[in-house]
Amino acid sequence: MKAIIPVAGAGAKLRPHTYTQPKALMPIAGTTILSYIINQLTNAGVKEFIFVVGYLGEKIHEYVDNTFPELEAHFIYQNNRQGTAHAVKLGQTLLETDEIIVVFGDTICEYDVSEIINSPYNVVAVKKVDNPRLFGVAEINNDGFIESVVEKPAIPKSNMAMVGIYKIKDTHLLFDALQHIFKEKITFNGDYNLTDALMSMIQKGAKFKAVKVNTWYDCGNFETLLETNATLLKKHGGNVDEQNHYYENTIIIPPVSIAEGCNIRNCILGPNVAIGVQTNINMSIVKNSIIGSYTTLNDVVLNHSLIGSDANVKGMCRNLNIGDNTEINFG
CATH class of the missing domain: 3.90.550.10 (Spore Coat Polysaccharide Biosynthesis Protein SpsA; Chain A)
Known part of the structure; x- marks a missing residue:
């Protein structure tokens, strides 16, 4: 076959x-x-x-x-x-x-x-x-x-x-x-x-x-991709390796998936959040969102958002749909 x-x-x-x-x-x-x-x-x-x-x-x-x-x-x-x-x-x-x-x-x-x-x-x-x-x-x-x-x-x-x-x-x-x-x-x-x-x-x-x-x-567009992400996380559970990784002063509300090599401090994450590898998040609240790899979030509030890889987001925001290699500063 x-x-x-x-x-x-x-x-x-x-x-x-x-x-x-x-x-x-x-x-x-x-x-x-x-x-x-x-x-x-x-x-x-x-x-x-x-x-x-x-x-x-x-x-x-x-x-x-x-x-x-x-x-x-x-x-x-x-x-x-x-x-x-x-x-x-x-x-x-x-x-x-x-x-x-x-x-x-x-x-x-x-x-x-x-x-x-x-x-x-x-x-x-x-x-x-x-x-x-x-x-x-x-x-x-x-x-x-x-x-x-x-x-x-x-x-x-x-x-x-x-x-x-x-x-x-x-x-x-x-x-x-x-x-x-x-x-x-x-x-x-x-x-x-x-x-x-x-x-x-x-x-x-x-x-x-x-x-x-x-x-x-359905993974065909922004809305349905986020819905599918949430459904699969709820169905199969997230993946948070808290035994080998310490997320300083952070509250995790399941289901959440955090990939390897992430540095997360002073955050509230979840529910329904998936985070790619080597991503840094500080002083932020993220829920119902997908965050790509090698991305930096600092001092943001995200809900129902899709952030690409190699992105850099600073400042306060609520709803984003941005691609890879992007830098946004709301400060």
């Missing part, structure tokens, strides 16, 4: 942060989106990964090499992004006839990975949503098999959204389908979508089992 992870998107809805940081490397609940995905798959026995990178792809490459040196990792550059089907097609030469699992690089879900990997069928992971017009949608029969899929339908016939996780057993049919949609120029909003390739496979007799995920977290 090989995993292919498309992570070439520009993450426009998370700017200014994604001007300098790929969306998949955005910090969340003490880890990153990409680490969350990789850990789920490696824990289920997946060892070989193909990352389809593009925008700031060298940072993805460096991060994977440094954080997961044991992985058999391949990197393919999607310099001209043409959609999710195009991303998967780029990995064809490395996939051969192996079964594959495709997980989009902005997809954080809680699900039984082994159930999907070990299924005797092709699999599409789904979740019931309130507004299916925003997503790719699957129609499912009474036996749990998918009859059709469609990308962002104007009049949905189902409320089961595809969450961006696919197990492909019939890889030969997948590559035939990809060739078909490119030959016939079947696109949606100018992109070649994996949804159309899956529909072509279904029409040729491929059987897809629908597997429902337990939860699906």
Whole structure:
């Protein structure tokens, strides 16, 4: 089993942060989106990964090499992004006839990975949503098999959204389908979508089992990223190494995640705060926020804020959304 992870998107809805940081490397609940995905798959026995990178792809490459040196990792550059089907097609030469699992690089879900990997069928992971017009949608029969899929339908016939996780057993049919949609120029909003390739496979007799995920977290924009951070911290708990690190005159209100090498003094932190490595915080109150690595906060009050890495914030403030390498002085 090989995993292919498309992570070439520009993450426009998370700017200014994604001007300098790929969306998949955005910090969340003490880890990153990409680490969350990789850990789920490696824990289920997946060892070989193909990352389809593009925008700031060298940072993805460096991060994977440094954080997961044991992985058999391949990197393919999607310099001209043409959609999710195009991303998967780029990995064809490395996939051969192996079964594959495709997980989009902005997809954080809680699900039984082994159930999907070990299924005797092709699999599409789904979740019931309130507004299916925003997503790719699957129609499912009474036996749990998918009859059709469609990308962002104007009049949905189902409320089961595809969450961006696919197990492909019939890889030969997948590559035939990809060739078909490119030959016939079947696109949606100018992109070649994996949804159309899956529909072509279904029409040729491929059987897809629908597997429902337990939860699906949205990391697509500022508001939902903070909500996901809070939800995951509450669900899994924070990570504060108070035995080996002394935070002088500081009150910590769980859940809070503090990475290694942080210097924190005279603060109130929490709830729902995640702090990156080597960050310095003094005389500050921070809650419901994500703070990047190598950042300095001094004499600030932050709530519902997202602070990038290598930022320097001084003075009193309440709500910020600033990117990396930024300095703000309210003094």
